[in-house]
Amino acid sequence: MLTLSSTALMAATLSVEDFGKVVLMHTYVVVVRGLFQFKPFESIVRFGVPLLDNNETHRLFTLLCLTRIIDVSSSFLATLGAIALIPLVAGYLHWDAQFSQIAMFYSGVLIVTGTGTATGVLRLHNRFDALSIQLIIAPVTRFVGVAAGAYWHANLFVFMFVWALAMVSGNIYLMLRGHLELRRHLSGSIWRDQHLKNIFNVPADFWHFAFVVYGQTQVDLVTKHVNTLLAGIFLGPGAAGLLKVAKDFAKILATPAVLIRQVLFPDLTRAWHQGDDALKGNAYRFSVSAGLGGLVLVVLSIPFGGPLLGLIGAEYAQASLLLTLLLLGASVELCCAPLRSLSYAMGKAGSALKIYLMGMALYLGAFVVLIDVLGIEGPGVAGIISSSAVLIGLLIIVARDGSAKPT
Numbered sequence: 001m002l003t004l005s006s007t008a009l010m011a012a013t014l015s016v017e018d019f020g021k022v023v024l025m026h027t028y029v030v031v032v033r034g035l036f037q038f039k040p041f042e043s044i045v046r047f048g049v050p051l052l053d054n055n056e057t058h059r060l061f062t063l064l065c066l067t068r069i070i071d072v073s074s075s076f077l078a079t080l081g082a083i084a085l086i087p088l089v090a091g092y093l094h095w096d097a098q099f100s101q102i103a104m105f106y107s108g109v110l111i112v113t114g115t116g117t118a119t120g121v122l123r124l125h126n127r128f129d130a131l132s133i134q135l136i137i138a139p140v141t142r143f144v145g146v147a148a149g150a151y152w153h154a155n156l157f158v159f160m161f162v163w164a165l166a167m168v169s170g171n172i173y174l175m176l177r178g179h180l181e182l183r184r185h186l187s188g189s190i191w192r193d194q195h196l197k198n199i200f201n202v203p204a205d206f207w208h209f210a211f212v213v214y215g216q217t218q219v220d221l222v223t224k225h226v227n228t229l230l231a232g233i234f235l236g237p238g239a240a241g242l243l244k245v246a247k248d249f250a251k252i253l254a255t256p257a258v259l260i261r262q263v264l265f266p267d268l269t270r271a272w273h274q275g276d277d278a279l280k281g282n283a284y285r286f287s288v289s290a291g292l293g294g295l296v297l298v299v300l301s302i303p304f305g306g307p308l309l310g311l312i313g314a315e316y317a318q319a320s321l322l323l324t325l326l327l328l329g330a331s332v333e334l335c336c337a338p339l340r341s342l343s344y345a346m347g348k349a350g351s352a353l354k355i356y357l358m359g360m361a362l363y364l365g366a367f368v369v370l371i372d373v374l375g376i377e378g379p380g381v382a383g384i385i386s387s388s389a390v391l392i393g394l395l396i397i398v399a400r401d402g403s404a405k406p407t
Contacts, residue, residue: 209349223363
C-alpha cells in the first residue's frame with residue numbers, strides 16, 4: 001500500500017508526462033539490472049537446504065562464496081551497462097540531453113543491488129521476518145520522500161532522488177542483515193582460501209539450475225518492467241505513466257505471488273527430498289485459494305476502479321479497464337505461484353522455464369499487436385493470454401511426475 005500511495009502522490013503532483021519520464025527512467029534501470037540478475041538466492045535454497053540439514057558446513061560456505069562473487073560481479077556489470085547504454089536508448093525513451101545525464105547518475109544505484117546471497121541466507125534460515133522488514137524499508141523511505149516532495153510541490157528531479165534513496169536503503173539493509181544472520185549460524189568467513197579454491201566444486205546441476213533461474217528472471221522482467229518501456233516507446237511517456245499507476249494497483253495481487261513463491265519453495269524442497277506424497281495436493285489447494293482471492297479484487301475493480309484512479313487525477317481514470325485486466329492477469333499468476341515453486345522443488349525448473357519462455361513469446365507478440373489495436377488496454381489483455389497459457393503448462397508438467405521421492 002505504501003508503494004501504491006507513493007505512486008499516487010507523485011502522479012498527482014507531477015504532470016502525466018513528467019511522471020511518465022520518472023517511471024521510464026526507474027524502469028530502465030530495473031530492466032538493465034534484470035539483464036545481469038542471476039538470483040543466486042534460488043540456488044542457495046535449492047542446494048543449500050540439503051547441505052544445511054546434513055551439517056555440511058564447508059560445502060555450504062563454498063556455495064555462498066560462489067554466489068557472493070556472482071552478486072558482486074553482476075551488480076558491477078549492471079552499473080556499467082546501464083550507463084553505457086543510455087546514449088543508445090535515450091531517443092527511443094524520449095529523453096533529452098539533460099535527462100540522459102540525470103539517468104546516468106541514477107544508474108549508480110545498481111552498484112548496491114547484489115543482494116542475492118543475503119536473501120538466500122535469510123531464506124535458508126526461515127528469517128522471513130527480516131525479509132519482510134526489508135520489503136518495508138524501501139516503500140517507507142519512498143513514501144516519506146514523495147510525501148515531502150508533494151507537500152513542497154517538488155520537480156521530477158527531487159522525486160528521482162527519493163526513488164534512488166529508497167532503492168539504496170533497502171538493499172544496504174538486506175546485505176547487512178544477511179551478513180549478521182550468516183555470522184549467527186556459521187562461524188568463519190566465506191572468503192577463506194579453501195572456499196575460494198573450491199568455488200567450482202558445487203553440485204553437478206548447479207550451473208544448469210542457475211541459468212534456468214536466470215532465464216526465468218528474463219521472462220518475469222518482460223511482464224513486470226519491459227512492458228512499461230515498450231508502452232513508453234510506442235505511446236510516449238504519458239502512456240508509461242498510466243500503465244505504471246495501473247500496475248501498482250495490480251501489485252496488490254502481484255506482491256503476494258512473489259511472497260508465496262519465497263515462502264513455499266524451501267518447504268516444498270524439504271518435503272520433496274523427504275518423500276512427502278501430500279505436497280502436490282497442498283500446492284494445488286494453495287493455487288486455487290490464491291486465484292479465488294484474486295478474483296474478488298477483479299470484481300470490485302469493475303465499479304470502483306475508475307473512481308479510485310480518478311482520485312489521483314481525472315486523466316488517470318481512463319486506465320480503469322486496464323486495471324481490471326491487469327488484476328485478472330495477476331489472479332492467474334497467483335494460481336501459478338505455488339505450482340512454479342513445486343516444479344522447482346521437484347527438479348523441473350528447466351521444464352518450467354520452457355513454459356514461461358513460451359508465455360513470454362506469447363505476451364510480446366500479443367503486446368505488439370494489441371497495443372496498436374486496443375491502445376493502453378493492450379498490455380492487460382496480453383497479460384491474461386500469457387498467464388493463462390503458463391498456468392496450463394505448469395499444471396501439465398507437475399501432473400506428469402509421479403509421487404514425491406528423495407533425489
